């Protein structure tokens with residue numbers, strides 16, 4: 001029986017299905033592309049928002065009947081990949097902090113700038129002053145910029161509001177943009193600026209987040225995950241635990257900022273809590289990584305932040321050797337990584353963090369989707385959501401080879417085709 005399709009992408013030089021499985025502790029010299037499931041002269045057929053056939057073009061064309069209004073795109077000399085998945089961003093922000101970046105170039109540290117009222121607090125002031133419509137327009141523009149690099153799903157955190165009504169408003173804006181976005185509540189990003197000067201301000205803010213703010217977020221129902229900044233300049237494990245444990249009981253799983261500047265035990269805590277991911281990990285012990293591997297906590301690595309801050313890159317090679325799954329994300333934010341280009345993060349993964357190109361592809365597709373609990377995205381398999389990218393690359397091996405980021409010629413998001421060139 002032939003299956004109906006209303007969108008056909010065909011004659012791709014290579015389709016990367018990412019439908020295979022990476023061995024948990026793949027030796028890093030392993031350049032075997034088998035898990036990528038490469039199909040030469042490949043095609044993908046779509047009915048509405050689902051993939052209904054994938055294979056060699058001749059086989060797919062035999063297997064489907066195109067509807068009268070079907071769209072057919074000849075991919076030609078480009079790669080057809082799963083829509084890329086960015087598992088960590090702070091893309092909901094207003095304004096910019098280019099002035100701070102200049103101060104850092106002149107020697108000021110991230111922590112010094114924050115102590116002077118800049119940093120996250122500067123972005124909090126800008127977000128609170130922006131209307132819903134302005135925030136939605138800025139966010140949509142950024143999502144389109146990301147799509148031009150092939151990204152069709154983006155996790156976006158709140159955390160530039162730090163006050164209950166503005167956090168709820170941030171989550172409502174994220175939700176209004178639709179399911180390209182996975183919203184994460186990040187009340188524990190920093191102490192709200194208006195409480196910082198007060199003697200008991202920190203304790204009051206922690207109590208508010210763990211109580212009233214979390215209750216309101218859970219009741220609103222827009223957030224899919226909860227995050228906390230567990231780090232020297234952020235919060236301790238003991239400070240975050242009450243909020244995160246209550247959140248877990250309310251059905252909000254954690255994905256945590258851990259060890260960007262200091263190892264304060266966040267990796268072990270993420271494992272004990274059953275977090276979906278621990279992110280950053282520039283500073284993490286082998287014990288922390290072993291605990292993450294045993295608990296199935298994915299490492300989401302953010303080379304854009306390490307690069308912008310002039311820090312050493314997180315050691316993906318060590319993580320994989322200890323059995324940890326690795327995803328790569330932009331961390332798109334106005335302070336430490338003003339970046340839309342997810343494939344470029346994968347190139348860093350290969351060039352500077354010890355990943356194979358195969359592992360890097362998984363880090364921006366299937367592994368990233370899995371840690372967002374979206375196993376129907378990030379791979380091209382029958383039944384998966386029709387999220388695809390047509391990337392201007394000559395072969396799968398070229399991901400870390402081009403300097404800068406390859407462009408997407410087109411993307412498909414839940415079956416909707418957009419041509420970018």
Ligand code: NIG
Pocket residue numbers: 090119120123229257260305331333334335336337
């Ligand atoms: O992931 N360091 C914590 N959070 C962000 C930066 C936020 C900001 O500086 O605005 C990060 O790097």
Ligand code: FE
Pocket residue numbers: 088089090257331333
């Ligand atoms: Fe971040």
